[in-house]
Amino acid sequence: MNRLALLALLSTGCSSRKLLRLENELLKHQVTQLREQLDGCQLQAPPQDFVNEVSVEIIQEYLSRAGFPPGELTAPSVLLVPIDGLNTRFQMTIQLFQQEKVLYIAANNYLQIEDASSSKSMVLLLTQVAALNYEMLLGKFQLNPNTGAISLSVELNLDDGLGFQTFNSVVHHLVQTADARHPELMETARSSGI
Numbered sequence: 397m398n399r400l401a402l403l404a405l406l407s408t409g410c411s412s413r414k415l416l417r418l419e420n421e422l423l424k425h426q427v428t429q430l431r432e433q434l435d436g437c438q439l440q441a442p443p444q445d446f447v448n449e450v451s452v453e454i455i456q457e458y459l460s461r462a463g464f465p466p467g468e469l470t471a472p473s474v475l476l477v478p479i480d481g482l483n484t485r486f487q488m489t490i491q492l493f494q495q496e497k498v499l500y501i502a503a504n505n506y507l508q509i510e511d512a513s514s515s516k517s518m519v520l521l522l523t524q525v526a527a528l529n530y531e532m533l534l535g536k537f538q539l540n541p542n543t544g545a546i547s548l549s550v551e552l553n554l555d556d557g558l559g560f561q562t563f564n565s566v567v568h569h570l571v572q573t574a575d576a577r578h579p580e581l582m583e584t585a586r587s588s589g590i
Contacts, residue, residue: 450492450497455563458560459477467490484575488501488502488570498552500550501551502549509545509546514588536548552566
């Protein structure tokens with residue numbers, strides 16, 4: 397029964413059991429529809445460990461929850477975290493670019509082009525870095541042409557915010573990849589070349 401018919405019955409002053417039953421059925425149907433809409437909204441809601449506005453304090457909290465020290469704040473938006481891996485030590489740098497909505501995470505103090513023992517091994521090292529970049533889905537090796545520093549970095553777009561699970565996965569992947577790749581890169585750097 398549609399609403400107009402129900403209203404017509406109500407306006408005639410007829411309040412029989414049948415009318416009450418129809419009204420209850422209509423209300424139950426509306427409640428069911430509202431519950432389905434609410435369930436859909438809850439599915440679309442961000443996870444509880446999610447923030448829309450990322451700050452240095454949030455990053456420090458996420459670092460702590462991920463098992464890292466909160467990092468040393470060296471500039472208003474730069475955190476430095478020492479990493480002692482199985483194969484090497486390096487520094488994880490996390491820089492928040494709030495205006496651009498980007499979080500830059502890098503393994504720094506990791507490798508220097510000067511670690512290459514010869515020009516041939518330097519060519520091999522740079523070729524290996526390029527090949528690794530082609531293979532890797534998350535993170536890229538970068539060469540600073542001014543200092544000769546080689547780092548592994550990843551950038552997270554923060555337009556829609558940041559969740560802890562994403563941060564945790566990315567940071568651990570970056571640290572593990574940097575540590576795992578270091579021995580082969582150093583072996584190439586110290587080789588006698590082609």
